[in-house]
Amino acid sequence: MSTNEYSALVARHRNYFRTGATRGVEWRKSQLTALRAMMTERAEDFYASLWTDLRRGRVEADFVDVKYLVGEAEHALAHVGQWMEPMRVSSLRMLVPSHTRVRFDPLGVGLIIGTWNYPLMLTLSPLIGAICGGNVAVIKPSEVAAATANVMARLVPEYLDRSGFSVVLGAAPETTALLEQQWDHIFFTGGTTVGRIVMTAAAKNLTPVVLELGGKNPTIVHSSADLHVAARRIAHGRWANTGQTCTAPDYVLVFKDVAGQFLEILKQTALQFYGEDPRKSPDYGRVVNAHHFERLTRLLGSGTIYHGGQCDAAERYIAPTILVNVPPGSPAMQEEIFGPILPVLEIGNVQEVIDFVNARPSPLGLYIFASDHNVTEQILDSTTSGDAPGWGNITGSGDSARTRMRAAFSITAPFSISTCATHRMRDTRHCGKWRTACWPEHRSA
Numbered sequence: 001m002s003t004n005e006y007s008a009l010v011a012r013h014r015n016y017f018r019t020g021a022t023r024g025v026e027w028r029k030s031q032l033t034a035l036r037a038m039m040t041e042r043a044e045d046f047y048a049s050l051w052t053d054l055r056r057g058r059v060e061a062d063f064v065d066v067k068y069l070v071g072e073a074e075h076a077l078a079h080v081g082q083w084m085e086p087m088r089v090s091s092l093r094m095l096v097p098s099h100t101r102v103r104f105d106p107l108g109v110g111l112i113i114g115t116w117n118y119p120l121m122l123t124l125s126p127l128i129g130a131i132c133g134g135n136v137a138v139i140k141p142s143e144v145a146a147a148t149a150n151v152m153a154r155l156v157p158e159y160l161d162r163s164g165f166s167v168v169l170g171a172a173p174e175t176t177a178l179l180e181q182q183w184d185h186i187f188f189t190g191g192t193t194v195g196r197i198v199m200t201a202a203a204k205n206l207t208p209v210v211l212e213l214g215g216k217n218p219t220i221v222h223s224s225a226d227l228h229v230a231a232r233r234i235a236h237g238r239w240a241n242t243g244q245t246c247t248a249p250d251y252v253l254v255f256k257d258v259a260g261q262f263l264e265i266l267k268q269t270a271l272q273f274y275g276e277d278p279r280k281s282p283d284y285g286r287v288v289n290a291h292h293f294e295r296l297t298r299l300l301g302s303g304t305i306y307h308g309g310q311c312d313a314a315e316r317y318i319a320p321t322i323l324v325n326v327p328p329g330s331p332a333m334q335e336e337i338f339g340p341i342l343p344v345l346e347i348g349n350v351q352e353v354i355d356f357v358n359a360r361p362s363p364l365g366l367y368i369f370a371s372d373h374n375v376t377e378q379i380l381d382s383t384t385s386g387d388a389p390g391w392g393n394i395t396g397s398g399d400s401a402r403t404r405m406r407a408a409f410s411i412t413a414p415f416s417i418s419t420c421a422t423h424r425m426r427d428t429r430h431c432g433k434w435r436t437a438c439w440p441e442h443r444s445a
Protein backbone atom coordinates (compact mmCIF):
# COMPACT_ATOMS: atom_id res chain seq x y z
CA MET A 1 0.00 0.00 0.00
CA SER A 2 1.18 3.55 -0.68
CA THR A 3 1.25 6.30 1.95
CA ASN A 4 -1.89 7.76 0.40
CA GLU A 5 -3.67 4.44 0.66
CA TYR A 6 -2.78 4.16 4.36
CA SER A 7 -4.07 7.70 4.90
CA ALA A 8 -7.26 6.87 3.03
CA LEU A 9 -7.76 3.74 5.12
CA VAL A 10 -7.44 5.63 8.40
CA ALA A 11 -9.67 8.45 7.09
CA ARG A 12 -12.33 5.93 6.08
CA HIS A 13 -12.38 4.41 9.56
CA ARG A 14 -12.32 7.85 11.23
CA ASN A 15 -15.25 9.07 9.14
CA TYR A 16 -17.19 5.99 10.11
CA PHE A 17 -16.34 6.48 13.77
CA ARG A 18 -17.53 10.09 13.55
CA THR A 19 -20.95 9.00 12.34
CA GLY A 20 -21.48 7.72 15.88
CA ALA A 21 -22.38 4.25 14.58
CA THR A 22 -19.94 2.54 16.95
CA ARG A 23 -21.05 4.26 20.14
CA GLY A 24 -24.16 2.30 21.00
CA VAL A 25 -24.14 -0.91 22.96
CA GLU A 26 -25.91 -2.72 20.10
CA TRP A 27 -23.00 -2.21 17.69
CA ARG A 28 -20.49 -3.26 20.32
CA LYS A 29 -22.44 -6.40 21.11
CA SER A 30 -22.93 -7.22 17.43
CA GLN A 31 -19.16 -7.04 16.86
CA LEU A 32 -18.37 -9.14 19.93
CA THR A 33 -20.91 -11.70 18.76
CA ALA A 34 -19.35 -11.70 15.29
CA LEU A 35 -15.88 -12.18 16.73
CA ARG A 36 -17.09 -15.05 18.88
CA ALA A 37 -18.71 -16.63 15.80
CA MET A 38 -15.46 -16.26 13.85
CA MET A 39 -13.51 -18.03 16.60
CA THR A 40 -15.98 -20.91 16.87
CA GLU A 41 -17.12 -21.42 13.25
CA ARG A 42 -13.60 -21.05 11.83
CA ALA A 43 -11.67 -22.67 14.67
CA GLU A 44 -10.26 -25.28 12.27
CA ASP A 45 -8.65 -22.56 10.14
CA PHE A 46 -6.99 -21.14 13.25
CA TYR A 47 -5.82 -24.53 14.59
CA ALA A 48 -4.20 -25.25 11.23
CA SER A 49 -2.44 -21.91 10.99
CA LEU A 50 -1.17 -22.12 14.59
CA TRP A 51 0.23 -25.56 13.84
CA THR A 52 1.95 -24.25 10.72
CA ASP A 53 3.44 -21.24 12.51
CA LEU A 54 4.33 -22.71 15.90
CA ARG A 55 3.46 -26.42 15.83
CA ARG A 56 0.94 -25.54 18.51
CA GLY A 57 -1.33 -28.44 19.51
CA ARG A 58 -5.07 -28.02 19.96
CA VAL A 59 -5.08 -28.09 23.74
CA GLU A 60 -2.60 -25.23 23.92
CA ALA A 61 -4.25 -23.44 20.98
CA ASP A 62 -7.57 -23.50 22.81
CA PHE A 63 -6.02 -22.53 26.12
CA VAL A 64 -4.22 -19.43 24.86
CA ASP A 65 -5.76 -18.49 21.53
CA VAL A 66 -8.99 -19.94 20.15
CA LYS A 67 -11.22 -20.76 23.14
CA TYR A 68 -9.45 -18.14 25.19
CA LEU A 69 -10.83 -15.51 22.81
CA VAL A 70 -14.29 -17.09 22.76
CA GLY A 71 -14.29 -16.82 26.56
CA GLU A 72 -13.08 -13.23 26.50
CA ALA A 73 -15.72 -12.24 23.93
CA GLU A 74 -18.41 -13.87 26.07
CA HIS A 75 -17.19 -12.14 29.18
CA ALA A 76 -17.22 -8.82 27.34
CA LEU A 77 -20.70 -9.48 25.96
CA ALA A 78 -21.96 -10.09 29.47
CA HIS A 79 -20.42 -6.94 30.91
CA VAL A 80 -20.03 -4.33 28.17
CA GLY A 81 -23.30 -2.59 29.00
CA GLN A 82 -22.28 -2.23 32.61
CA TRP A 83 -18.77 -1.01 31.63
CA MET A 84 -20.33 1.75 29.57
CA GLU A 85 -22.27 3.19 32.46
CA PRO A 86 -20.89 6.42 33.87
CA MET A 87 -19.33 6.07 37.30
CA ARG A 88 -20.26 8.39 40.13
CA VAL A 89 -17.32 9.62 42.14
CA SER A 90 -17.11 12.10 44.97
CA SER A 91 -16.58 15.76 44.07
CA LEU A 92 -13.75 17.99 45.11
CA ARG A 93 -14.76 20.19 48.04
CA MET A 94 -14.02 23.31 46.00
CA LEU A 95 -16.64 22.19 43.44
CA VAL A 96 -19.42 21.76 45.98
CA PRO A 97 -22.33 21.77 45.37
CA SER A 98 -21.72 19.37 42.51
CA HIS A 99 -22.02 15.80 41.34
CA THR A 100 -19.13 14.18 39.52
CA ARG A 101 -19.35 11.37 36.99
CA VAL A 102 -16.60 9.63 35.06
CA ARG A 103 -17.85 9.06 31.52
CA PHE A 104 -16.31 6.34 29.37
CA ASP A 105 -15.96 7.75 25.88
CA PRO A 106 -14.39 5.98 22.91
CA LEU A 107 -11.07 7.35 21.68
CA GLY A 108 -11.57 6.81 17.94
CA VAL A 109 -9.28 4.95 15.55
CA GLY A 110 -6.81 2.54 17.12
CA LEU A 111 -3.79 0.74 15.74
CA ILE A 112 -3.09 -2.73 17.14
CA ILE A 113 0.40 -4.06 16.38
CA GLY A 114 0.79 -7.70 17.34
CA THR A 115 3.57 -10.17 17.75
CA TRP A 116 3.87 -13.83 16.86
CA ASN A 117 4.14 -15.92 20.02
CA TYR A 118 0.40 -15.80 20.74
CA PRO A 119 -0.61 -14.41 17.37
CA LEU A 120 -4.36 -14.50 17.92
CA MET A 121 -4.55 -13.57 21.58
CA LEU A 122 -2.19 -10.63 21.25
CA THR A 123 -4.12 -9.02 18.41
CA LEU A 124 -7.73 -10.05 18.93
CA SER A 125 -7.77 -9.58 22.69
CA PRO A 126 -6.86 -5.88 22.32
CA LEU A 127 -9.48 -5.80 19.54
CA ILE A 128 -12.12 -6.98 22.01
CA GLY A 129 -11.07 -4.08 24.23
CA ALA A 130 -11.36 -1.70 21.28
CA ILE A 131 -14.84 -2.97 20.44
CA CYS A 132 -16.02 -2.72 24.05
CA GLY A 133 -14.89 0.88 24.10
CA GLY A 134 -16.84 1.70 20.89
CA ASN A 135 -13.68 2.25 18.87
CA VAL A 136 -12.66 1.27 15.37
CA ALA A 137 -9.23 -0.21 14.66
CA VAL A 138 -6.60 -1.36 12.21
CA ILE A 139 -4.84 -4.61 13.10
CA LYS A 140 -1.25 -5.28 12.03
CA PRO A 141 -0.45 -8.90 12.93
CA SER A 142 3.14 -10.14 13.07
CA GLU A 143 4.59 -11.27 9.76
CA VAL A 144 6.56 -13.92 11.67
CA ALA A 145 3.38 -15.96 12.30
CA ALA A 146 2.42 -15.55 8.64
CA ALA A 147 -0.16 -18.33 8.35
CA THR A 148 -2.20 -16.98 11.28
CA ALA A 149 -1.87 -13.40 10.00
CA ASN A 150 -3.27 -14.53 6.64
CA VAL A 151 -6.25 -16.26 8.25
CA MET A 152 -7.01 -13.10 10.24
CA ALA A 153 -6.74 -10.96 7.10
CA ARG A 154 -9.23 -13.25 5.38
CA LEU A 155 -11.73 -13.76 8.19
CA VAL A 156 -11.89 -10.41 10.01
CA PRO A 157 -13.50 -8.62 7.01
CA GLU A 158 -15.81 -11.59 6.54
CA TYR A 159 -17.17 -11.46 10.10
CA LEU A 160 -16.65 -7.96 11.48
CA ASP A 161 -17.91 -4.54 10.36
CA ARG A 162 -15.64 -3.63 7.43
CA SER A 163 -16.28 0.05 7.93
CA GLY A 164 -14.78 -0.24 11.38
CA PHE A 165 -11.99 -2.79 11.12
CA SER A 166 -9.16 -3.69 8.75
CA VAL A 167 -6.20 -6.03 8.84
CA VAL A 168 -2.99 -4.80 7.24
CA LEU A 169 -0.34 -7.42 6.52
CA GLY A 170 3.37 -6.66 6.42
CA ALA A 171 6.58 -6.26 8.36
CA ALA A 172 8.72 -3.27 9.42
CA PRO A 173 8.12 -1.09 6.28
CA GLU A 174 4.35 -1.47 6.48
CA THR A 175 4.33 -0.86 10.24
CA THR A 176 6.51 2.22 9.75
CA ALA A 177 4.03 3.57 7.19
CA LEU A 178 1.14 2.88 9.55
CA LEU A 179 2.92 4.65 12.40
CA GLU A 180 3.16 7.77 10.25
CA GLN A 181 -0.63 8.08 10.34
CA GLN A 182 -2.62 9.95 12.96
CA TRP A 183 -4.07 7.46 15.48
CA ASP A 184 -6.18 7.99 18.56
CA HIS A 185 -4.59 5.07 20.34
CA ILE A 186 -1.79 2.57 19.66
CA PHE A 187 -1.59 -0.83 21.33
CA PHE A 188 1.76 -2.49 20.71
CA THR A 189 3.01 -5.91 21.77
CA GLY A 190 6.62 -6.81 21.03
CA GLY A 191 10.22 -6.18 21.96
CA THR A 192 11.70 -3.07 23.56
CA THR A 193 13.57 -2.00 20.40
CA VAL A 194 10.41 -1.66 18.34
CA GLY A 195 8.59 -0.38 21.43
CA ARG A 196 10.87 2.67 21.37
CA ILE A 197 10.13 3.21 17.66
CA VAL A 198 6.39 3.04 18.33
CA MET A 199 6.55 5.44 21.25
CA THR A 200 8.65 7.92 19.27
CA ALA A 201 6.16 7.86 16.41
CA ALA A 202 3.23 8.25 18.80
CA ALA A 203 4.87 11.17 20.60
CA LYS A 204 4.74 13.28 17.41
CA ASN A 205 0.94 13.34 17.69
CA LEU A 206 0.71 12.88 21.47
CA THR A 207 -1.10 9.64 20.78
CA PRO A 208 -1.72 7.52 23.88
CA VAL A 209 0.13 4.22 23.75
CA VAL A 210 0.07 0.89 25.52
CA LEU A 211 3.35 -1.02 25.22
CA GLU A 212 3.30 -4.71 26.07
CA LEU A 213 7.01 -5.46 26.15
CA GLY A 214 9.24 -8.30 27.24
CA GLY A 215 12.13 -8.81 29.64
CA LYS A 216 13.91 -11.28 31.86
CA ASN A 217 11.68 -12.73 34.58
CA PRO A 218 13.58 -13.91 37.67
CA THR A 219 12.23 -16.99 39.45
CA ILE A 220 13.26 -17.56 43.04
CA VAL A 221 13.21 -20.96 44.70
CA HIS A 222 13.73 -20.61 48.45
CA SER A 223 14.82 -23.39 50.80
CA SER A 224 11.32 -23.37 52.33
CA ALA A 225 9.58 -24.01 48.97
CA ASP A 226 7.71 -27.14 48.01
CA LEU A 227 10.26 -28.17 45.37
CA HIS A 228 7.87 -30.45 43.47
CA VAL A 229 5.28 -27.69 43.09
CA ALA A 230 8.00 -25.22 42.09
CA ALA A 231 9.45 -27.61 39.50
CA ARG A 232 6.09 -28.34 37.88
CA ARG A 233 5.10 -24.70 37.64
CA ILE A 234 8.47 -23.57 36.39
CA ALA A 235 8.58 -26.40 33.83
CA HIS A 236 5.15 -25.46 32.52
CA GLY A 237 5.97 -21.73 32.41
CA ARG A 238 9.33 -22.20 30.71
CA TRP A 239 8.56 -24.95 28.21
CA ALA A 240 4.95 -24.25 27.17
CA ASN A 241 5.05 -22.72 23.67
CA THR A 242 8.74 -23.77 23.63
CA GLY A 243 9.52 -20.99 26.08
CA GLN A 244 8.33 -18.28 23.67
CA THR A 245 6.23 -16.52 26.30
CA CYS A 246 6.82 -13.00 27.60
CA THR A 247 5.97 -13.96 31.17
CA ALA A 248 7.91 -17.25 31.20
CA PRO A 249 10.40 -17.81 34.03
CA ASP A 250 13.59 -16.57 32.34
CA TYR A 251 16.09 -17.84 34.90
CA VAL A 252 15.99 -19.48 38.33
CA LEU A 253 17.78 -18.29 41.45
CA VAL A 254 17.75 -21.34 43.73
CA PHE A 255 19.02 -21.35 47.30
CA LYS A 256 22.26 -23.34 47.59
CA ASP A 257 21.07 -25.81 50.22
CA VAL A 258 18.25 -27.12 47.96
CA ALA A 259 19.89 -26.57 44.55
CA GLY A 260 20.94 -30.19 43.89
CA GLN A 261 17.57 -31.58 44.93
CA PHE A 262 15.65 -28.96 42.94
CA LEU A 263 17.65 -29.60 39.76
CA GLU A 264 16.98 -33.32 39.92
CA ILE A 265 13.24 -32.77 40.48
CA LEU A 266 13.11 -30.25 37.62
CA LYS A 267 14.80 -32.72 35.29
CA GLN A 268 12.38 -35.50 36.29
CA THR A 269 9.48 -33.10 35.72
CA ALA A 270 10.71 -32.32 32.19
CA LEU A 271 10.88 -36.06 31.48
CA GLN A 272 7.41 -36.57 32.93
CA PHE A 273 5.93 -33.70 30.85
CA TYR A 274 7.59 -34.37 27.50
CA GLY A 275 9.07 -37.92 27.67
CA GLU A 276 12.57 -39.18 26.85
CA ASP A 277 12.32 -37.71 23.35
CA PRO A 278 10.36 -34.40 23.54
CA ARG A 279 10.63 -34.17 19.74
CA LYS A 280 7.89 -36.81 19.57
CA SER A 281 5.68 -35.18 22.19
CA PRO A 282 2.45 -33.69 20.80
CA ASP A 283 2.67 -31.10 23.58
CA TYR A 284 6.08 -29.75 22.67
CA GLY A 285 6.38 -27.06 20.00
CA ARG A 286 9.13 -25.64 17.82
CA VAL A 287 11.09 -22.39 17.68
CA VAL A 288 9.29 -19.98 15.39
CA ASN A 289 11.98 -19.42 12.73
CA ALA A 290 15.65 -19.95 11.77
CA HIS A 291 16.71 -16.56 13.13
CA HIS A 292 15.44 -17.36 16.63
CA PHE A 293 16.76 -20.95 16.38
CA GLU A 294 20.29 -19.67 15.69
CA ARG A 295 20.05 -17.04 18.43
CA LEU A 296 18.97 -19.67 20.95
CA THR A 297 21.57 -22.28 20.02
CA ARG A 298 24.25 -19.63 20.63
CA LEU A 299 22.86 -19.13 24.16
CA LEU A 300 23.41 -22.82 24.94
CA GLY A 301 27.12 -22.02 25.26
CA SER A 302 26.45 -19.75 28.25
CA GLY A 303 26.78 -22.60 30.76
CA THR A 304 26.93 -26.36 31.32
CA ILE A 305 24.00 -28.39 30.02
CA TYR A 306 22.42 -30.22 32.97
CA HIS A 307 19.53 -31.59 30.95
CA GLY A 308 18.43 -31.44 27.31
CA GLY A 309 20.45 -29.39 24.84
CA GLN A 310 19.57 -31.48 21.73
CA CYS A 311 18.89 -29.38 18.61
CA ASP A 312 17.73 -29.99 15.05
CA ALA A 313 17.92 -27.03 12.70
CA ALA A 314 15.75 -28.68 10.02
CA GLU A 315 12.82 -28.84 12.45
CA ARG A 316 13.83 -25.78 14.50
CA TYR A 317 13.77 -28.12 17.49
CA ILE A 318 15.53 -27.38 20.76
CA ALA A 319 14.85 -29.78 23.65
CA PRO A 320 13.72 -28.49 27.04
CA THR A 321 17.11 -27.48 28.44
CA ILE A 322 18.44 -26.72 31.91
CA LEU A 323 21.74 -24.81 32.08
CA VAL A 324 23.92 -24.65 35.21
CA ASN A 325 27.23 -22.87 35.96
CA VAL A 326 25.93 -19.82 34.10
CA PRO A 327 27.99 -16.68 34.84
CA PRO A 328 25.76 -13.62 35.48
CA GLY A 329 27.64 -11.81 32.70
CA SER A 330 27.09 -14.52 30.06
CA PRO A 331 24.88 -13.88 26.96
CA ALA A 332 22.01 -15.97 28.37
CA MET A 333 21.83 -13.59 31.32
CA GLN A 334 22.00 -10.41 29.21
CA GLU A 335 19.03 -10.79 26.86
CA GLU A 336 15.50 -12.18 27.25
CA ILE A 337 15.86 -15.87 26.36
CA PHE A 338 12.40 -16.33 24.79
CA GLY A 339 13.01 -20.02 24.14
CA PRO A 340 13.23 -23.40 25.92
CA ILE A 341 16.51 -22.77 27.78
CA LEU A 342 16.44 -22.28 31.53
CA PRO A 343 19.58 -21.12 33.40
CA VAL A 344 19.57 -22.16 37.07
CA LEU A 345 21.90 -20.11 39.27
CA GLU A 346 22.67 -20.81 42.92
CA ILE A 347 22.23 -18.06 45.46
CA GLY A 348 23.15 -17.78 49.14
CA ASN A 349 20.59 -15.60 50.89
CA VAL A 350 17.62 -13.27 50.45
CA GLN A 351 19.72 -10.10 50.27
CA GLU A 352 21.71 -11.62 47.38
CA VAL A 353 18.41 -12.27 45.56
CA ILE A 354 17.31 -8.68 46.06
CA ASP A 355 20.66 -7.29 44.90
CA PHE A 356 20.66 -9.56 41.85
CA VAL A 357 17.14 -8.55 40.78
CA ASN A 358 17.67 -4.85 41.44
CA ALA A 359 20.91 -4.78 39.45
CA ARG A 360 18.84 -5.48 36.32
CA PRO A 361 15.90 -3.73 34.61
CA SER A 362 12.56 -4.08 36.39
CA PRO A 363 11.11 -7.37 35.10
CA LEU A 364 7.69 -8.07 33.63
CA GLY A 365 7.20 -10.93 36.11
CA LEU A 366 8.95 -12.08 39.27
CA TYR A 367 8.10 -15.49 40.67
CA ILE A 368 8.77 -16.51 44.26
CA PHE A 369 8.47 -20.07 45.54
CA ALA A 370 8.67 -20.00 49.33
CA SER A 371 6.57 -21.18 52.23
CA ASP A 372 8.25 -18.67 54.48
CA HIS A 373 5.97 -15.64 54.41
CA ASN A 374 8.72 -13.31 55.63
CA VAL A 375 10.99 -14.22 52.73
CA THR A 376 8.29 -13.46 50.16
CA GLU A 377 7.37 -10.18 51.81
CA GLN A 378 11.01 -9.11 52.07
CA ILE A 379 11.59 -9.76 48.35
CA LEU A 380 8.33 -8.07 47.32
CA ASP A 381 9.09 -5.07 49.51
CA SER A 382 12.56 -4.62 48.04
CA THR A 383 11.99 -5.18 44.31
CA THR A 384 9.67 -3.98 41.56
CA SER A 385 8.10 -5.98 38.76
CA GLY A 386 5.01 -6.15 36.56
CA ASP A 387 3.49 -9.12 38.37
CA ALA A 388 4.81 -10.98 41.37
CA PRO A 389 2.91 -14.17 42.08
CA GLY A 390 4.23 -15.98 45.14
CA TRP A 391 3.73 -19.68 45.69
CA GLY A 392 3.89 -21.57 48.91
CA ASN A 393 1.67 -20.80 51.81
CA ILE A 394 1.09 -17.26 50.64
CA THR A 395 0.46 -15.29 47.53
CA GLY A 396 1.89 -11.89 46.99
CA SER A 397 0.96 -9.77 44.05
CA GLY A 398 2.03 -6.59 42.43
CA ASP A 399 0.96 -4.60 39.42
CA SER A 400 3.08 -2.49 37.17
CA ALA A 401 1.75 0.26 35.00
CA ARG A 402 2.15 -2.06 32.05
CA THR A 403 0.09 -4.82 33.60
CA ARG A 404 -2.58 -2.47 34.82
CA MET A 405 -2.73 -0.86 31.40
CA ARG A 406 -3.30 -4.21 29.82
CA ALA A 407 -6.17 -4.93 32.16
CA ALA A 408 -7.52 -1.48 31.59
CA PHE A 409 -7.23 -1.79 27.87
CA SER A 410 -8.51 -5.18 27.11
CA ILE A 411 -10.67 -6.31 29.92
CA THR A 412 -12.25 -3.83 32.23
CA ALA A 413 -12.10 -0.33 30.84
CA PRO A 414 -11.96 -1.05 27.16
CA PHE A 415 -9.55 0.54 24.74
CA SER A 416 -8.01 2.78 27.28
CA ILE A 417 -11.07 4.91 27.21
CA SER A 418 -10.62 8.59 27.63
CA THR A 419 -12.59 9.48 30.65
CA CYS A 420 -14.36 12.67 31.10
CA ALA A 421 -15.33 14.07 34.43
CA THR A 422 -18.62 15.81 34.16
CA HIS A 423 -19.12 18.18 37.03
CA ARG A 424 -22.67 19.28 37.31
CA MET A 425 -22.86 22.37 39.38
CA ARG A 426 -26.00 24.00 40.53
CA ASP A 427 -26.05 27.39 39.00
CA THR A 428 -27.55 29.64 41.62
CA ARG A 429 -28.34 32.27 39.01
CA HIS A 430 -30.62 29.81 37.20
CA CYS A 431 -32.32 28.24 40.09
CA GLY A 432 -33.26 24.63 39.52
CA LYS A 433 -31.13 24.29 36.37
CA TRP A 434 -27.82 22.56 35.97
CA ARG A 435 -24.73 23.91 34.29
CA THR A 436 -22.43 21.28 32.92
CA ALA A 437 -18.70 21.67 32.77
CA CYS A 438 -16.96 18.88 30.96
CA TRP A 439 -13.26 18.40 30.40
CA PRO A 440 -10.94 15.58 29.65
CA GLU A 441 -9.61 14.45 32.98
CA HIS A 442 -7.53 11.44 32.21
CA ARG A 443 -6.12 9.65 29.21
CA SER A 444 -4.40 6.34 29.70
CA ALA A 445 -1.00 6.41 28.07
Ligand code: NAD
Nearest residue numbers: 114115141142171172175176190191194212213214215246
Ligand atom coordinates in the same frame (compact mmCIF):
# COMPACT_ATOMS: atom_id res chain seq x y z
P1 NAD B 1 9.05 -7.20 17.54
O1 NAD B 1 9.14 -6.05 18.43
O2 NAD B 1 10.21 -7.56 16.68
O3 NAD B 1 7.79 -7.15 16.55
C1 NAD B 1 6.50 -6.79 16.97
C2 NAD B 1 5.79 -6.07 15.85
O4 NAD B 1 6.54 -4.93 15.45
C3 NAD B 1 5.56 -6.92 14.60
O5 NAD B 1 4.21 -6.72 14.18
C4 NAD B 1 6.52 -6.37 13.59
O6 NAD B 1 6.03 -6.40 12.27
C5 NAD B 1 6.70 -4.91 14.03
N1 NAD B 1 8.04 -4.41 13.71
C6 NAD B 1 9.20 -5.12 13.66
N2 NAD B 1 10.24 -4.31 13.37
C7 NAD B 1 9.72 -3.05 13.23
C8 NAD B 1 10.30 -1.76 12.93
N3 NAD B 1 11.60 -1.62 12.72
N4 NAD B 1 9.46 -0.71 12.88
C9 NAD B 1 8.15 -0.85 13.11
N5 NAD B 1 7.57 -2.03 13.39
C10 NAD B 1 8.33 -3.13 13.45
O7 NAD B 1 8.67 -8.32 18.56
P2 NAD B 1 9.01 -9.82 18.47
O8 NAD B 1 10.46 -10.04 18.65
O9 NAD B 1 8.32 -10.37 17.29
O10 NAD B 1 8.24 -10.31 19.81
C11 NAD B 1 8.88 -10.77 20.91
C12 NAD B 1 8.84 -9.78 22.04
O11 NAD B 1 7.51 -9.47 22.41
C13 NAD B 1 9.49 -10.36 23.28
O12 NAD B 1 10.31 -9.41 23.88
C14 NAD B 1 8.31 -10.67 24.18
O13 NAD B 1 8.61 -10.70 25.54
C15 NAD B 1 7.36 -9.57 23.82
N6 NAD B 1 6.00 -9.93 24.18
C16 NAD B 1 5.38 -9.22 25.17
C17 NAD B 1 4.10 -9.59 25.56
C18 NAD B 1 3.38 -8.89 26.68
O14 NAD B 1 2.17 -9.12 26.83
N7 NAD B 1 4.02 -8.05 27.44
C19 NAD B 1 3.45 -10.65 24.91
C20 NAD B 1 4.12 -11.31 23.91
C21 NAD B 1 5.38 -10.95 23.54
